[in-house]
Amino acid sequence: MSRTGPRIGLLGGSFNPAHGGHRRVSLFAKEALGLDEVWWLVSPGNPLKPKKGMAPLAARVAAATAQAKRAPIRVTAIERELGTRYTVDTLRAITNRFPKRRFVWLMGADNLAQFHLWRDWRGIARRMPIAVIARPGYDAEAVASPAMAWLRRFQRPLSSFRNGGEWSAPALVTLRFDPDPRSATAIRRADPDWASRHAGFSPRDQVTHRLIPAREETTT
Numbered sequence: 001m002s003r004t005g006p007r008i009g010l011l012g013g014s015f016n017p018a019h020g021g022h023r024r025v026s027l028f029a030k031e032a033l034g035l036d037e038v039w040w041l042v043s044p045g046n047p048l049k050p051k052k053g054m055a056p057l058a059a060r061v062a063a064a065t066a067q068a069k070r071a072p073i074r075v076t077a078i079e080r081e082l083g084t085r086y087t088v089d090t091l092r093a094i095t096n097r098f099p100k101r102r103f104v105w106l107m108g109a110d111n112l113a114q115f116h117l118w119r120d121w122r123g124i125a126r127r128m129p130i131a132v133i134a135r136p137g138y139d140a141e142a143v144a145s146p147a148m149a150w151l152r153r154f155q156r157p158l159s160s161f162r163n164g165g166e167w168s169a170p171a172l173v174t175l176r177f178d179p180d181p182r183s184a185t186a187i188r189r190a191d192p193d194w195a196s197r198h199a200g201f202s203p204r205d206q207v208t209h210r211l212i213p214a215r216e217e218t219t220t
């Protein structure tokens with residue numbers, strides 16, 4: 001299927017909590033890749049991360065919404081609505097739901113280093129291009145990672161993504177810019193009570209439907 005509509009970067013994450021690094025790399029990726037928007041997919045629960053120390057989804061969405069203010073970033077809890085937990089399932093559902101858009105999966109180099117542990121990671125790479133954002137302390141690990149051994153053959157120059165270029169997959173582009181050292185781990189270390197302070201946050205109900213992009217027509 002040919003996708004010619006708006007270009008969307010998807011940044012999935014725990015956002016526990018969201019920080020300026022998320023915002024900055026999203027804006028950078030938007031410019032570098034010529035995207036129309038970046039959607040943050042605030043995860044109900046990363047399958048590889050412990051639940052302990054994780055603030056409730058609603059608290060993380062609220063903090064992400066504040067962090068994304070006045071930026072072309074849409075904060076969603078779409079995995080909650082879709083009932084998906086694994087990225088491969090989420091991306092299948094999103095591409096089916098928004099057939100007119102073109103998507104690129106964004107992730108930091110720390111996630112590329114672990115990507116081979118994700119469910120059907122090759123399936124993710126086949127579904128949409130991947131843009132990896134350099135991250136201090138992780139780039140060497142990412143380059144040497146098992147997933148990279150397979151993805152390397154699909155590496156594309158940044159120029160192939162810009163100016164209406166064809167977005168075939170698998171494709172891997174590396175985004176290098178002034179690396180941003182911020183991390184949620186550092187924030188939690190400085191403020192160990194962050195998650196417990198929000199433990200009672202909006203305990204009821206789903207995170208609210210207005211955070212979820214409206215369903216589009218399913219015909220192209």
Ligand SMILES: Nc1ncnc2c1ncn2[C@@H]1O[C@H](COP(=O)(O)OP(=O)(O)OP(=O)(O)O)[C@@H](O)[C@H]1O
Pocket residue numbers: 011012013014015016021022025106107108109110111133134135136180181182183184185186
């Ligand atoms: N400073 C950064 N530079 C590049 N990518 C980043 C940066 N911070 C977060 N990311 C990326 O954003 C996505 C969501 O990140 P996440 O919510 O896990 O934040 P984090 O700071 O990595 O959290 P933690 O320290 O708890 O692992 C991931 O793909 C991650 O690699």
Ligand SMILES: O=C(O)c1ccc[n+]([C@@H]2O[C@H](COP(=O)([O-])O)[C@@H](O)[C@H]2O)c1
Pocket residue numbers: 011012013014015041043045046047048049085086087088111117118119
């Ligand atoms: O699908 C998987 O197996 C999988 C394993 C680990 C992480 N992920 C996704 O990777 C994204 C980044 O997660 P995190 O916790 O590093 O911010 C987030 O969208 C997770 O759901 C997905």
